[in-house]
Amino acid sequence: MPQLLFNFSGFHPEAGCDEAGRGCLAGPVVAAAVILPNDFFHPLLNDSKQINEKNRFILKEVIEKDALAWAVGFVDNHEIDSINILNASIKAMHIALEILDVKPKHIIVDGNRFKPFGKISHTTIVKGDGKYMSIAAASILAKTHRDLYMQQLHSEFPVYNWDNNKGYPAAAHRAAIAKHGITAYHRRSFRMNEQTRLKF
Numbered sequence: 001m002p003q004l005l006f007n008f009s010g011f012h013p014e015a016g017c018d019e020a021g022r023g024c025l026a027g028p029v030v031a032a033a034v035i036l037p038n039d040f041f042h043p044l045l046n047d048s049k050q051i052n053e054k055n056r057f058i059l060k061e062v063i064e065k066d067a068l069a070w071a072v073g074f075v076d077n078h079e080i081d082s083i084n085i086l087n088a089s090i091k092a093m094h095i096a097l098e099i100l101d102v103k104p105k106h107i108i109v110d111g112n113r114f115k116p117f118g119k120i121s122h123t124t125i126v127k128g129d130g131k132y133m134s135i136a137a138a139s140i141l142a143k144t145h146r147d148l149y150m151q152q153l154h155s156e157f158p159v160y161n162w163d164n165n166k167g168y169p170a171a172a173h174r175a176a177i178a179k180h181g182i183t184a185y186h187r188r189s190f191r192m193n194e195q196t197r198l199k200f
Contacts, residue, residue, distance in 0.1 A: 004045060004046070004130075004131065004132060004133045004136055005131060005132050005133065006036070006038065006040070006132070006133055006134075007132075008106070008108045008123060008125065008132055009105075009106035009108070009121070009123065011104075011105040011106040011121075012038070012105065013035045013068060013069075013102055013103075013104050013105060014035070014104055014105065014106045014107070014108060014134060015033045015034065015035045015069075015097065015100065015104035015106075015107050015108070015134060016033070016034050016035075016036075016107075016108050016109075016110075016128070016132055016133070016134025016135035016136070016137060016138045017031060017032070017033045017034075017093045017096065017097065017107060017108070017109045017110065017114075017135065017138050018031065018032060018048075018109070018110040018128075018129050018135050018136075018138040018139040018142050019031040019032075019089045019092055019093060019110075019142050020048070020139070020142040020143040020145075020146045021142075021146050021166075021167065022085050022089055023168060023169070024166070024167035024168050024169075024187070025167055025168070025169050025173060025174075025177070025186060025187060026077065026150075026153075026160065026162065026167035026173075026182075026183065026185045026186045026187060027077060027146070027149065027150050027153060027162070027166070027167040027185055028074045028075055028076045028077060028080070028092075028146065028149065029074075029075050029080060029085065029088050029089050029092050029146075030072060030073070030074050030075075030092060030142045030143075030145055030146035030149070031072070031073045031089060031092035031093040031095070031096050031138070031142050032070065032071065032072045032073075032096055032137075032138040032139070032140075032141035032142040032145070033069075033070065033071050033073075033093065033096035033097045033100055033104075033107075033138060034063060034067050034069070034070045034134050034137040034138045034141060035067060035068040035069045035070070035100065035102050035104055035134065036063075036066075036067055036068065036133055036134050036137060037066065037067070037068050040066060040067075040133060042059065042062055044058065044059055045059060045133060045136050045137065045140075046129075046130065046136055047127075047129040047130040047136055047139055048129065048136070048139040048140045048142070048143040048144075049129075049139075050130070051140070053147075056140055056143060056144050057144055059137075059140045060140055060141060060144040063137045063140060063141060064141070067137065068102050069100045069101045069102035070100070070137075070138075070141060071095075071096040071097070071098075071099040071100045071101075072096055072141055072142065072145045073091075073092040073093065073094070073095025073096035073097075073098075073099070074092060074095070074149070075088040075089075075091050075092045075095070077185055077186065077187045077188075079091075080187050080189065081187055081188050081189040084189070085187075085189075086113060090113070090114055090115050093109065093114070093117075094115075094117055097117050097120075103120075104120060105120065105121075106120065106121050106122065106123070107120055107121070107122040107123070108122070108123050108124075108125055108128060108132055108134065108135055109122060109123070109124045109125065109128065109135070110124075110125065110126075110127070110128040110129045110135045110138070110139065111124055111125075111126065111128070112124050112126050146166065147166055150162045150163070150166040150167050151163055153167075153185055157183050157185070159176045159179075159180055160172075160173050160176045160177070160180075160183070161173060161176065167185075
């Protein structure tokens, strides 16, 4: 496992941001912003995609307990359809940053696209969730909070297997759309392949 770095900018405090759910057919996009203390360390911390579900939820509890500040922002499927998934992802990050209890002096963001948040400087970092602790922590919170939300939606629409696929285009999810159509939680702007398109 790579050794994650604590700080990119040299400014303190520095917030890391990441999102979860961009490639889903259903549900919201969720983003988190996290400011970690200088002495933070956890041996399991890494990009959420590299960690199993059990360890992600272990880390969720640690991060929420030990972070200097953390927050999560949701943008639902209807707004995703209205403003597109990229803008929705950035909006979710802005929501999380807005409600942080501590104002950062710099923001680091996973990926290569972001829009300025007020007058706070920012840097986008490709694969940043595998390089910097605060972005990795944000990826954990975004993923776990979204997974918990999709688990709730699964109880309302169990035929789509959202408890397992979390709204991503897994085979069982695509098959359920083909058989049952879409719900109020599906993204109408998302087009799947020619074999299974979302039914409007």
